[in-house]
Every structure is written in C-alpha cells, then in structure tokens.
Amino acid sequence: MNIVIKRGAVMRLEDMPFYSIFLDGFVSGPAIDSENHRYSFDHHAGCIRFCTTSCCLQAMHAILLGLEPSNYTVYCNDVDSDVCVAIWCLLNPTRCKEPLAEKLINAVGKGDMFAGAIEINGVKKIVEWICEPQTSSIRNGDYEKLSDEGLKPILESMLHRIDLYVNGEAAVEFSKQQNNEEFKVLRQENGWALIESNDPHILSAVWHAGFERVAVIRPLADKSTAVTLAKKSDFIDGFPLEKIYEAFNEVESGWGGSSSIGGAVRNADGSRSKLSIKKITEIIDLVLAPPERLSTKPPKKKKKDG
Numbered sequence: 001m002n003i004v005i006k007r008g009a010v011m012r013l014e015d016m017p018f019y020s021i022f023l024d025g026f027v028s029g030p031a032i033d034s035e036n037h038r039y040s041f042d043h044h045a046g047c048i049r050f051c052t053t054s055c056c057l058q059a060m061h062a063i064l065l066g067l068e069p070s071n072y073t074v075y076c077n078d079v080d081s082d083v084c085v086a087i088w089c090l091l092n093p094t095r096c097k098e099p100l101a102e103k104l105i106n107a108v109g110k111g112d113m114f115a116g117a118i119e120i121n122g123v124k125k126i127v128e129w130i131c132e133p134q135t136s137s138i139r140n141g142d143y144e145k146l147s148d149e150g151l152k153p154i155l156e157s158m159l160h161r162i163d164l165y166v167n168g169e170a171a172v173e174f175s176k177q178q179n180n181e182e183f184k185v186l187r188q189e190n191g192w193a194l195i196e197s198n199d200p201h202i203l204s205a206v207w208h209a210g211f212e213r214v215a216v217i218r219p220l221a222d223k224s225t226a227v228t229l230a231k232k233s234d235f236i237d238g239f240p241l242e243k244i245y246e247a248f249n250e251v252e253s254g255w256g257g258s259s260s261i262g263g264a265v266r267n268a269d270g271s272r273s274k275l276s277i278k279k280i281t282e283i284i285d286l287v288l289a290p291p292e293r294l295s296t297k298p299p300k301k302k303k304k305d306g
Contacts, residue, residue: 001090002073005148005155008268009077013038021069021090023076024055024083037072041086049113049260050234056085057109060102063093077266079151080200081131082112084158091159101166104130115261116204117232126165128201133157139198141221144270183216187281190288191238194281203261207232213239215284217277224271227264227280234260240287247287251275 006026013027019037028045030052031038041058043049053061063069069090076083085108095101107120108127128135133154137143146154164170183197183206192213195206206214213236218226231239241262248255252275254265264273273280 001070003087003155004073004075005079005151006075006077007146007148007151007270008266009075011075013040016075017073019072021059021072021074023059023074023086024078024080026075026077030058039067043113044258044262045256047258048234049115049258052113052258054109054112055082056089056105056112059086059089060096060105060109063089063096067093069093079134079155079158081108081127081134081158084130084155085109085162087155088159088162095166098166100168104162104165111204114233115207115230116201117207119204124204126170129170130158130161130165131201133161135200138200138218144220144222144226144272146270186217186277190285192284192288194277203228203230212236215280217280220270220272222271224274225264225277225280226272228261229257229263229284230261232260236260238288244284244287247283248275251279251283 009026011022011027013022013031013033016022016027016038020039022040022042025042025044027040027042029040029047030042031040033039039062041055041062043052043054043058072090074087074090076087085105089096089105092101096105103121103123104126107123110118110120111124111127134143137146137154161170182199183195183202185193186196187194192215193211195202195211195214195216196218197216198218202216206216212232214230216228216230220226229241229244231241241257241259245255245257245262252265252273254267256262266272
C-alpha cells in the first residue's frame, strides 16, 4: 500500500486514479465508487457531523465489510490523529478487531466526530500521547511550514506510537506525557466565545469548561491565523456554522467544514486566514445579529395617540 501526502490538497473523485482511498477531506465528502475502486472517507464537507462517522471509523468499517486495501494508494492532506489511525487500520487490516486496537479506533473516531465533547473509553490521555509528535510541532510553530516530505516523520512517529499501544508496550512512554490543556478567553459576548490556544486538541477542555459555541484562534509565525469554528454538538442552536462559513467566504475563500466544526482556509504553503481578529469577530457577530440589527431601513415612526 502506498501513502501520498499532499498538504492542503482537495481533489475531485473523478479526477483521481483507480484503486485510490482518500482520507479526511482530500476528496470533499464521503464517496464510494466501487466500479473504479475509489473511496473517500471524509466527514467534513456536506455532512451532518452527529451521524457521519469519522475517517478512521469509516476505514475500519470498510475493512470489516470487505475492503482489501493492500493494492490501493492512500491520499491525505494532513496527518492528524484521525488520519493516522485510519492509515494504521489500512496498513493493519487484520488487526482492527483486536481489543486495544478497537478501543483506540473508537476513542479517536468518536472523539474526532464530536470534537472532544464526549470522552470515549477513558483513553483521552493515550490519544494525546499518540498525537504528541503533531501537537508539539504545532506548538513550536513548525507544523504549518512543513513540506509534504516533512510531514512523513510525524506520520511515522504517530504510527509507531499506535503500534506500541496496540501491542501493550506504551506504558513507560505514556507516563512521560505532559498536560498542555491551556487556553485564554479573549471575549465572551453574543452567545459565543473567542478563545486563543496553541493546543490543537483544546476543544475537549473548552467544552468541559462550559462553553458551547466558540471560535478558537492560533496566531502563526507568518502573521496568518488558524481559526476553528465549533459548537459542542449539532444539538446546540444559535451558532449556524453553514451561514458563518458563507459569510467568511464572501471576504476570503476557502472557509468551510461540517455541521458542528470547521474553520479557516488551509493553504498549500501552510498559511491560514489573513483576516484580522477584529474582522473575524465582526463577521461572526454580523451573522448572529438579530434581524432588526441587520436592517438598513430606518425604523417606522410611531403614530401619536389621538
């Protein structure tokens, strides 16, 4: 099985070669083309996040339902935990039903589906340890500038950690894991909060702190800003992400995501949004403004009694 990393790439299914598997947004939306052996395991575009399983769960289920991945080329545009666990499943199809493997796949998969709003199986710290090669690179400000080749060592390191865990050999290494759950609330108005954090997995801590609608920002060295827009679940009202994406795309193309989590454009050079924090806040507030605040017509004069 071949693995191809093309950072930030988004391709059309019909333009890709036969015997291809596309992970987590490389092709927008889940897709099955059995005649040409092309499959997209995605839960970002055109999905209801609540009931569309994550990339790694789709990969595991496909394997259990008969997919034999050894002759395929796997394409990804990032190497986060969901993608890495999906790749591990595709590399180890006969091991997906092992108890520790299944426990990890479900924890990562459902954790990613629900953006950390539900802790699965009590293995949150194990998942953080497996993700540490990527999260450390993000905290150090290196990750967004890594080339496709530069992402491969991170993928390999995370796959190695998954092997250690599934083989029951992770205890010593895991004990060294540090807790980095830190975030700063910059603003809390109009039913949503603006939060700054350099931890890409901070949403779990944010939800547990009581927030339900957030924009999480992470300023980058190139002066762009990584932005995650999220609500705790599809059952939280008052934060219509599809409308918010549309509003952002009117001033900067590339914003998008699923029904409960999404965010800023991801450029091939690793940069993110060029919008200022003030502009980001204004756009969200404008979408959330009640109809009377959006009206450009002057208010009608009240008739005097008598």
